[in-house]
Each structure stands twice: as structure tokens, then as C-alpha cells.
Amino acid sequence: xxxVEQNSGPLSVPEGAIASLNCxxxxxxxxxxxxxxxxxxKSPELIMSIYSNGDKEDGRFTAQLNKASQYVSLLIRxxxxxxxxxxxxxxxxxxxxxxxxxxGTTLSVSS
Amino acid sequence: xxxxxxxxxxEVTEMGxxxxxxxKPISGHNSLFWYRQTMMRGLELLIYFNNNVPIDDSGxxxxxxxxxxxxxxxxxxxxxxxxxxxxxVYFCASRPGSTDTQYFGPGTRLTVL
Numbered sequence: 545x546x547x548v549e550q551n552s553g554p555l556s557v558p559e560g561a562i563a564s565l566n567c568x569x570x571x572x573x574x575x576x577x578x579x580x581x582x583x584x585x586k587s588p589e590l591i592m593s594i595y596s597n598g599d600k601e602d603g604r605f606t607a608q609l610n611k612a613s614q615y616v617s618l619l620i621r622x623x624x625x626x627x628x629x630x631x632x633x634x635x636x637x638x639x640x641x642x643x644x645x646x647x648g649t650t651l652s653v654s655s
Numbered sequence: 656x657x658x659x660x661x662x663x664x665x666e667v668t669e670m671g672x673x674x675x676x677x678x679k680p681i682s683g684h685n686s687l688f689w690y691r692q693t694m695m696r697g698l699e700l701l702i703y704f705n706n707n708v709p710i711d712d713s714g715x716x717x718x719x720x721x722x723x724x725x726x727x728x729x730x731x732x733x734x735x736x737x738x739x740x741x742x743x744v745y746f747c748a749s750r751p752g753s754t755d756t757q758y759f760g761p762g763t764r765l766t767v768l
Contacts (some may be wrong), residue, residue: 576755587746587759588698614688632698642688642711643757645695 546571547633550646559655563620567633567646570614576636577609579618579645583629588645592618623653657681659760661747667766673735677761679728680749688748688757689722689732698746704730737767 547570557563565579576595580588592601594607594616606619616635620627621626634643660679668674680687687701702712704724710720719738724730734741744764748757 578756589754589759589763593756634757642686642700642703643755644700645690645698 546635546637546644548633548644548646550631550633550649552647553650554652555649556652556654557623559623559625559653561623561653563623563653565618565620565631565633565650565651567616567618568614569616569633569635569644571635571637572611572614574614574635574637575610577607577613577616578634578636579605579607579616580632580634580645581629582595582632582648588632591643620651623651625653627651628653659747659749661745661760661763662759663763665764667768668737669768670738671736672767673733674675674737674741674765674767675680676732676745676765677758678712678730678732678747680730680747681751681758682728683751684749684758685727685752686750686757687730688750689730690746690748690759692744692746693742699719701732734765735747737765739767741765742767 579592582588591608594609600607604621608617630648632644632648662677689701692698701714702722707724722732744762746762747760750757
């Protein structure tokens with residue numbers, strides 16, 4: 545069974561710090577990897593996608609992928625209270641299949 | 656362009672009643688997904704359609720659940736009869752054929768008493 549694992553948290557960081565969120569997946573043939581942010585009572589929204597090993601940066605966000613270790617991470621630099629949310633890791637295994645989501649990590653940024 | 660539209664946004668019903676959730680995907684998207692989210696189980700895929708055809712319904716919990724997509728702009732998820740354990744937030748998402756990115760609707764919060 546294909547699984548995506550995340551530490552549920554909560555992860556608490558002070559404002560301005562770096563938040564590090566981690567995700568592991570079980571299906572070795574996974575091709576596409578995503579980080580979604582979900583505010584309480586809202587729907588998930590895409591913040592990052594990554595397809596190749598290495599780092600991908602977008603503003604304060606950096607996604608890191610290591611396919612050999614089946615590991616994906618999200619770094620949030622200069623964390624802001626507005627970053628407080630649940631971050632969902634999602635994985636797509638083969639062309640045309642749906643995303644499989646982890647249960648999410650709750651991030652709390654204190655001012 | 657409008658995003659994914661879901662209705663109703665909130666539904667409260669009694670056990671045994673039929674519930675119908677509705678979704679309008681983003682125009683031009685050819686894949687549609689139904690997810691259910693609970694605290695215990697997270698975001699679970701129920702079923703997805705590609706070009707209006709159901710591709711994978713292995714996540715549908717049991718025969719009480721059914722989903723249809725009669726055309727490219729409309730899908731329904733029906734629960735009959737509903738049970739208290741069906742209480743959850745149900746999300747619809749759509750995806751264009753050119754990318755892997757799924758776009759979520761606002762969700763329907765279902766409460767079965």
C-alpha cells in the first residue's frame with residue numbers, strides 16, 4: 545500500500561526562524577511531489593512542486609527531494625505568524641494517477 | 656477564472672438520509688477527484704475521473720457511496736443511507752491534462768446526526 549508519512553507536530557518556531565518539515569514515501573516509482581498548505585477551515589492550496597532530486601527555491605520556500613532515500617522536505621525561511629497552518633505532503637506515483645497525501649504537519653509560528 | 660465550486664458548503668442531516676454533494680471543476684480540466692478529510696485519517700482519495708470516466712474508485716468506503724460525472728462540468732457524490740461515521744469534510748479537486756497540480760474546491764462539511 546502506497547503511504548506518505550509526516551510528523552503530525554505541532555512544530556513550533558519563533559518568528560524569523562527556519563521551519564523544517566519532512567515527509568517520507570513508500571512507493572519507489574513516485575515521480576511528482578507536492579507541498580500543500582491548509583489553513584484551519586480552508587481547502588489545501590499548492591505552494592511547491594518538485595520533480596527532480598535536489599533543491600527548488602521559491603521565495604522563502606525551498607523544497608528538497610532525495611529519491612534514493614524516498615524523502616521530501618520543505619524549508620520555510622524567515623517564518624511569519626501567517627505561515628501557521630497545516631502542511632500536507634503529496635506524492636503522485638504514475639502518470640494519470642491521483643495524489644496521495646500525508647496527514648500533514650501543523651506549524652505554529654509565534655511572534 | 657472561477658475555481659472549483661462545491662455545494663452545499665455545509666450539510667447537516669440525520670442518519671439514514673440520502674446526501675448529495677456537488678462539484679463543478681475548473682473549465683478545461685479533464686480530471687476530477689473526490690477526497691474526504693477527517694482528523695483521524697487525514698485526506699483520503701475516494702474516487703477520481705478522467706474525461707468523465709471513473710478510473711479508480713478503490714477508495715470508496717462501501718456501497719453506500721456512489722459518484723457520477725455526467726459531463727465535463729459536473730460531478731456528484733452521493734451517500735445513501737448516511738451514517739454518523741460519514742461526518743467529514745468532502746473536497747472536490749480538478750486537474751488540467753497538462754500538469755500534475757490538483758486544485759481544490761472549498762469543501763463541503765457534512766455532519767450526520
